[in-house]
Amino acid sequence: MSQTITEAPAYTSLAGRFCQSDEPQWLQDLRERAQALFAQKGLPDVQDEEWRFTSLRDFAKYEFIQAEPMTPTPAQLQGVPASFGGRRAVIVNGRLVSPLSNLPDATDGVEVLTLEQALTRAGDDVRQHLGQLLPVENLPFAACNLALFPQAIVVRVAAQARITQPLELVFWTVPNAAEPIVSHPRVFVLAEESSSISLIEVHAGTGEIPYFTNPVFEFLLKREARVVHYRVQCDTAKAYHIAASQAIVHANAAYEFFAVNFGARLSRADVRVRLLEPAAEATLYGLYRIDGDQISDLHSVIDHAAPHCPSWEVVKGILEGRSHGVFNGRIIVRPGAQKTDAKQTNKNLLLSRDAVVNANPQLEIYADDVKCTHGATVGHLDDQALFYLRSRGIQEDEARGLLTYAFANDVLRRIDVVSLREWLELSILEVEHLTFDRGLLEVK
Amino acid sequence: MAMLEIRNLHVTVEGKEILRGLDLSIEKGQVHAIMGPNGSGKSTLAQVIAGRDLYEVTEGEILFEGKNLLELEPEERACEGIFLAFQYPVEIPGVSNTYFLRAALNAIRKYRGLEELDAMEFLTLIREKMQLLEMNDELLQRSVNEGFSGGEKKRNEIFQMAVLEPKLCILDETDSGLDIDALRIVANGVNALRSPERSMLVVTHYQRLLDYIVPDVVHVLANGKIVKTGSKDLALELEQKGYSWLEEEVLAQ
Numbered sequence: 052m053s054q055t056i057t058e059a060p061a062y063t064s065l066a067g068r069f070c071q072s073d074e075p076q077w078l079q080d081l082r083e084r085a086q087a088l089f090a091q092k093g094l095p096d097v098q099d100e101e102w103r104f105t106s107l108r109d110f111a112k113y114e115f116i117q118a119e120p121m122t123p124t125p126a127q128l129q130g131v132p133a134s135f136g137g138r139r140a141v142i143v144n145g146r147l148v149s150p151l152s153n154l155p156d157a158t159d160g161v162e163v164l165t166l167e168q169a170l171t172r173a174g175d176d177v178r179q180h181l182g183q184l185l186p187v188e189n190l191p192f193a194a195c196n197l198a199l200f201p202q203a204i205v206v207r208v209a210a211q212a213r214i215t216q217p218l219e220l221v222f223w224t225v226p227n228a229a230e231p232i233v234s235h236p237r238v239f240v241l242a243e244e245s246s247s248i249s250l251i252e253v254h255a256g257t258g259e260i261p262y263f264t265n266p267v268f269e270f271l272l273k274r275e276a277r278v279v280h281y282r283v284q285c286d287t288a289k290a291y292h293i294a295a296s297q298a299i300v301h302a303n304a305a306y307e308f309f310a311v312n313f314g315a316r317l318s319r320a321d322v323r324v325r326l327l328e329p330a331a332e333a334t335l336y337g338l339y340r341i342d343g344d345q346i347s348d349l350h351s352v353i354d355h356a357a358p359h360c361p362s363w364e365v366v367k368g369i370l371e372g373r374s375h376g377v378f379n380g381r382i383i384v385r386p387g388a389q390k391t392d393a394k395q396t397n398k399n400l401l402l403s404r405d406a407v408v409n410a411n412p413q414l415e416i417y418a419d420d421v422k423c424t425h426g427a428t429v430g431h432l433d434d435q436a437l438f439y440l441r442s443r444g445i446q447e448d449e450a451r452g453l454l455t456y457a458f459a460n461d462v463l464r465r466i467d468v469v470s471l472r473e474w475l476e477l478s479i480l481e482v483e484h485l486t487f488d489r490g491l492l493e494v495k
Numbered sequence: 496m497a498m499l500e501i502r503n504l505h506v507t508v509e510g511k512e513i514l515r516g517l518d519l520s521i522e523k524g525q526v527h528a529i530m531g532p533n534g535s536g537k538s539t540l541a542q543v544i545a546g547r548d549l550y551e552v553t554e555g556e557i558l559f560e561g562k563n564l565l566e567l568e569p570e571e572r573a574c575e576g577i578f579l580a581f582q583y584p585v586e587i588p589g590v591s592n593t594y595f596l597r598a599a600l601n602a603i604r605k606y607r608g609l610e611e612l613d614a615m616e617f618l619t620l621i622r623e624k625m626q627l628l629e630m631n632d633e634l635l636q637r638s639v640n641e642g643f644s645g646g647e648k649k650r651n652e653i654f655q656m657a658v659l660e661p662k663l664c665i666l667d668e669t670d671s672g673l674d675i676d677a678l679r680i681v682a683n684g685v686n687a688l689r690s691p692e693r694s695m696l697v698v699t700h701y702q703r704l705l706d707y708i709v710p711d712v713v714h715v716l717a718n719g720k721i722v723k724t725g726s727k728d729l730a731l732e733l734e735q736k737g738y739s740w741l742e743e744e745v746l747a748q
Contacts, residue, residue: 434549439585442545443599443655444573444606453598457589457638464589 075170081182085197092191101189104377104409105319105348110291115233115263117199118144118224123151127225130257135470137251138163139219145234146202160212161248162205169205173241176271177205181239184269185297190321193295196267200237206250208276210243217249217281217468224256224264224286236266242276242304249279249468254286254294255314261289270298272306274328279307281471285478286314288343295321302328302357309466311475312339312347313482319348326353326360326388337366338462340482341374348377353395355388355421362392367462368399369455370406380425381413388418395425400432400458402451452483496561498523498694499544499663504555506536506543513539515719516555521663521712524691528705529698530730531716532738537698538582540716541667544696545579546572559663573599574606576662580652580669587639592651595639596621596658603659624657628684646677653684664688664695670704682707702734715741 074082094111095102123143128151131141140163141151154163162172169177181203187194208214222236242248254264264286272278278298286292292315298306312318324333339347353362368376376399384391399408412425432454440450459479466472499521506514513536521527531537543550544557546569557564564572587595600620601611612620621635628650640648649669656664666685670678685708689695697708705713705727713729714721715738722741723729733741 433585436585436587438545438547438569439581439587440595440599441569442547442573442579442581443595443659444570444603445598446570446602447568449598449602450570453590453595454587457587460589 075178077178078182082198085187085194088187089191089194089198092194095191101350104375105317105346107317110263110317113231113261113263115231117201118146118227118232118234120144120146121225123148123223123225127257128223130255131221131223132253132255132474135217135219135251135468135474137216137219137249139221140204141221141223142204142236143223144225144232145200145222145236147204155218159214160209160246161214161218162207163218164205164207166203166205169203169207169239173205173207176241177239180241180271181205181269184271184299185267185295185323190295192265192293193267193321196235196237196265196295200235200267203237203239206238206240208240208242208246208248210246210273212243212246212248214246214248217251217471219251219253222252222254222264222266224254224262224290226256226258226260226262228260231261231263233263233265236264238266238268240268240270240278242270242272242278244273245275246273247277249281251281251283251468251471253283254292256287256290258287259289261291261316262287263291263293266294268294268296270296270306272298272300272304272331274301274303276301276304277307278305279309279467281309281311281466281468282320283311283471283475284314284318284320286318288314288316288345290315292318294319295323297323297325298333299325299327300331300333303330305332305334307334308336309462310335310337310349311463312337312341312349313478315347316344317346317348320350322349322351324351324353324362326355326357326362329357329359331357331360333360333362333364335362335364335366336462336465337364337378338368338459339376340369340459340479341376342371343374344372345374346377347374350377350379350381352381352383353393355382355384355391355393358387358389358391360388360391362394364395365462366397367458368397368408369402369459370399370408371402373403373405375406376408378409378427379411379413381415382423382425384414384416384418384421384423386417389420391418391421391423393421393423397425397427398458399427399429400455401429402432402455448484456480456483497521498560499696500558502556502558504540504543504557505553506539506550507553508539508550512553513550513719514543517716517720519714519721521694521696523694525711526689526695526697526708527712527714528710528730529696529714529716530700530702530733533700535716536719537700537716538667541579541665541696541698544572544665545569545577570602571606573659573661574603577665578656578659578661578663579665580649580656580667582668582671584640584643584648584652586641586643588641590639592635592637592639593618593621596655599655600658621658624654627657627687628654629680630654645672646674649673649677649681650684653681657684657688662693664693666695666697666699668698668700670699670701678704678707702730705730717741
């Protein structure tokens with residue numbers, strides 16, 4: 052059933068093309084290893100513990116080819132989300148398109164760099180960490196990305212810089228009518244000491260043709276850095292989206308992550324955070340809203356490698372139709388990571404009889420003075436709450452919509468970027484057929 | 496014609512009969528109190544009138560302004576002018592009080608053929624009503640009942656009642672969990688809403704609430720039926736003697 056990359060001619064030809072000889076040797080070595088790994092392991096199937104609930108059977112029918120550089124027409128850019136008020140990079144089919152972007156300049160305290168530029172600005176960190184923060188041994192698609200990514204984007208936040216406007220990375224896909232395409236976005240975020248930034252990562256596309264997006268993000272947070280990472284996946288209903296990210300968090304630094312999933316036929320995200328030094332913090336919020344035949348699979352790993360680190364994780368799913376949600380939340384507390392305070396919550400709301408959820412908390416604790424809690428629930432809308440709303444005159448449909456919105460808003464209201472929060476609230480309200488009224492939505 | 500007319504009402508929940516042939520008639524403008532021991536069916540009655548589908552009506556009828564209530568959905572009953580102040584108001588994290596209340600008010604206005612209120616008109620209206628219940632802005636911005644104290648929840652119920660201006664108000668154990676100050680505020684709010692056009696059904700276990708909200712008629716509900724009806728003095732008598740003498744009296748009949 053499973054099909055390996057080497058059996059798919061398109062993948063092998065691409066691999067050859069992107070192992071370019073003008074790249075630094077360290078990167079060529081990484082790419083070769085990653086390619087060999089992927090060629091050896093191939094696509095995972097449901098025998099693989101990590102992919103038990105998410106079948107790639109449909110995905111494997113396609114031979115995705117790497118997108119060629121292209122200049123999108125205005126019509127092809129219909130639907131690109133409007134600016135959230137910050138600087139932005141627009142990446143079409145995996146490549147940065149400067150005319151569509153509004154990149155920061157050096158005076159802003161944050162830079163969006165190509166690999167070449169980054170090697171001159173922060174050579175040591177780039178050489179040491181790019182492609183290496185996220186181990187790809189058990190992540191075949193991340194290995195594929197490492198082997199094949201055509202362009203790396205390096206975001207560097209200067210030491211002490213407190214960036215008040217969010218930086219937006221908008222990944223837009225214009226599928227190819229002749230052949231389904233794949234893009235391998237690659238981003239390395241380097242947050243220097245005591246820097247602070249909000250980063251918005253948006254994935255979306257146009258058209259009715261299947262495509263595949265395979266992004267990998269690596270974050271290095273140095274001491275006392277703070278990064279808020281918003282990730283919004285609203286790819287088209289025909290798209291496949293398989294993402295991986297890794298954050299390495301140093302002493303007193305804080306990584307806060309929001310994963311919002313609306314789109315894609317199948318989406319999978321492997322989110323990893325490693326709390327490397329004392330008093331590093333991780334906060335993960337997840338929200339998915341799926342319907343029809345959609346599959347949304349979130350695998351998170353929070354790795355407590357140092358003492359006195361708190362982590363907080365809340366993942367909520369709303370499922371309708373015959374959709375399928377998977378949450379696998381792993382928390383590792385390493386020997387010596389005393390005074391760890393980890394809390395994980397997973398709540399799922401089923402709006403139909405046929406939707407399915409697999410929730411699997413995994414706690415691996417190797418220290419004895421820690422506080423770790425987890426809880427998972429799967430349920431329907433609360434009858435009592437529904438009756439309460441209806442007893443006030445609200446129609447049953449609207450009451451259901453309002454309660455569903457409330458369930459989602461419990462996550463969305465924690466988003467600090469107002470324009471982003473309102474955009475997401477609006478998206479949810481539209482799905483629930485409710486009207487949006489900015490003045491009344493504020494919940495404190 | 497009475498505003499609310501209940502005839503021979505039988506209600507079961509999970510196969511167990513709770514109300515066993517209850518009759519009740521409330522005229523427009525009147526305040527009726529229903530008292531009774533725990534488990535007598537007081538809250539069941541309140542919820543059945545509002546349309547909770549947990550309860551099955553096996554016999555009898557409920558007429559509201561001549562209309563058969565049992566054919567209407569809970570939201571239609573609300574739009575017709577029925578309001579239930581819950582004994583245990585529900586918390587809805589993620590929806591602000593204002594959003595909720597405006598959705599409710601506009602649904603009711605739409606049903607009655609009135610224009611929906613925009614945000615500004617709505618806020619003007621609720622500010623006025625808030626003073627009635629001595630509520631502050633901060634409560635409005637919070638999620639519905641989330642993290643409210645017992646007293647704040649009950650106040651919020653009466654506040655909603657003030658905004659939605661129902662014809663029949665049903666207060667289900669509104670006094671439970673209130674300290675004396677909160678009770679006074681809630682009762683003042685309720686009394687401000689008394690009018691010749693509006694009827695009230697006050698369900699309570701204790702006489703205390705009726706010192707503040709003085710009823711026109713007091714009924715005693717026991718074993719699923721109204722066993723005694725009288726003036727407000729009946730409540731005082733119950734307070735002194737408890738319910739047991741009544742049960743004996745009923746058994747003797």
